[in-house]
Amino acid sequence: MTLVVEPYRERPALVPGAALWTRTAEGGEYRILPDGCMDLLFMDDDLIVAGPDSRAWTGTADRGTRYAGIRFAPGAAPDFLGVPAKELLNERVQLADLWSPARSRRMLDRVRSAPDPARALDEAVASLAEEPPDRLIIQVLRSIRAGVLRGGAGVWGLAGSVGLSERQLHRRCLNAFGYGPKMLDRVLRMNVALDQARTGLALADVAVRTGYADQAHFTRDVKALTGVPPRILLG
Numbered sequence: 532m533t534l535v536v537e538p539y540r541e542r543p544a545l546v547p548g549a550a551l552w553t554r555t556a557e558g559g560e561y562r563i564l565p566d567g568c569m570d571l572l573f574m575d576d577d578l579i580v581a582g583p584d585s586r587a588w589t590g591t592a593d594r595g596t597r598y599a600g601i602r603f604a605p606g607a608a609p610d611f612l613g614v615p616a617k618e619l620l621n622e623r624v625q626l627a628d629l630w631s632p633a634r635s636r637r638m639l640d641r642v643r644s645a646p647d648p649a650r651a652l653d654e655a656v657a658s659l660a661e662e663p664p665d666r667l668i669i670q671v672l673r674s675i676r677a678g679v680l681r682g683g684a685g686v687w688g689l690a691g692s693v694g695l696s697e698r699q700l701h702r703r704c705l706n707a708f709g710y711g712p713k714m715l716d717r718v719l720r721m722n723v724a725l726d727q728a729r730t731g732l733a734l735a736d737v738a739v740r741t742g743y744a745d746q747a748h749f750t751r752d753v754k755a756l757t758g759v760p761p762r763i764l765l766g
Contacts, residue, residue, distance in 0.1 A: 541602075545657035548604035548664075553649050558594030562587050564725075564757055564764075565718045567708055569608035569616065571626065571656065572600030573648050578626040578639050580612060582619025583709030585718075587757040599642075599649035601656050605715070606668040606707035611660050616709035667693055668707045671700070672715075680716045681742050721756055724749060728765055 544551040565584040572579050574596065581588075581600075609616045614629050627635040638655050645651030670693055679689050689712060690700040701711045708715050724741040728734060738749035753761045 544601050545653050546601065546603070546607075546660045548607060549656075550602045551649060551653045552598075552600050552602060554598045556592035556594060556596040556598070558592065560589060560591050562589050562757070564722070566722050567605040567715055567718045568602050569612075569619065569709075570600045570602045571608070571612075571652070572598055573642050573652055574598045576643060578635065578642065580608075580619060580624050580626055580629060582622040582624070583616050584621055585710055585714060585756075586621065587759075588621070588623075589758075599652055601652060605672055605719075607664065609707060610662040610665065611656070615706040617705040620709040665707065667695075667703065671704065671707075671712065675712060675716050676719055678716075678720075678742055680712060686712055717752060718756065721753055725753070725761065725764065728761060734761060 539552065539554045541550050541552040543549075563581075563584065564587050567583060569583055570581040572581060603611065606616075612629055625635075626638065629635075630638075638659075641655050642648050642651045671689065674689055674692065679692075680686060682688065684691075686697055686700065690697045693700065695703065704710065704712050704715060710718075720741055720743075724737050724743070727737045727740060732740075734749060735746040738744075738746045741749070743749040743752070750760050753759075753764065757764060
C-alpha cells in the first residue's frame with residue numbers, strides 16, 4: 532500500500548477572519564514561523580492549542596501524520612479560549628489543560644468521531660465562538676499592519692489613537708497577541724516581506740517595500756525571528 536501524502540490546504544473557516552487548514556506530514560523536521568496567530572489543532576487524536584510564537588517553532592513528525600487546525604486571526608483566540616495570549620507564548624498545550632474536562636472532552640469526541648475531522652473542528656469552534664471581536668484590538672491590529680509604528684509617533688501615537696496610555700496598550704497587546712506592539716509589528720512585517728519574496732522579487736526590493744532600512748536589516752530580523760536567513764527559508 533502506498534501512503535499518499537497530502538499537501539497543505541487552507542480555506543476560510545466559519546469563524547470570521549479564521550482559516551481552516553489541513554496537512555499530512557512528509558516526515559522529518561518542520562519549522563513553523565511566527566505569524567501573530569494562535570491555532571487550535573487536531574493531531575495525534577487530541578486537541579492542541581498552539582500559542583503565539585516569538586521565534587520559529589521546530590519539531591518532527593512521522594510521515595503520514597495528519598493535522599487539521601483552525602488558525603484564529605491575530606488577537607481573536609484568547610476570547611475563545613478564555614486564556615490571555617501571554618500565558619501561551621511559545622507553548623503547545625492540550626485544550627484539556629485550559630478548559631474543564633467535560634467541555635474539552637465534548638469537543639474532542641465530536642471531532643474524533645467525525646468522518647471529516649477538519650469540518651467537525653470548524654463547526655465545533657464556530658458553534659462556541661460567541662464573543663464579538665474586540666474593536667480596540669481590531670483597530671490596533673489594523674494600525675500596526677498599516678505601518679503606523681514606523682512613523683514618527685511610534686507606540687505613543689498608536690496608544691493615543693485608541694485612547695490608551697503606552698502601558699495600557701502594552702498590557703492589552705500582551706493579553707491579545709502574546710507580545711507588545713513593536714514585536715507584533717516585527718512578526719507581521721516579516722511575513723508580508725517573505726510573501727513578497729516568494730513571488731521572485733529581489734530581497735533588496737522587498738526590504739524597501741516593507742519598511743526595512745536595507746536588505747541587511749531584513750536579513751538580520753528574519754534570522755532573529757526564525758533562526759535562519761531568508762534565502763534558506765525561501766529555498
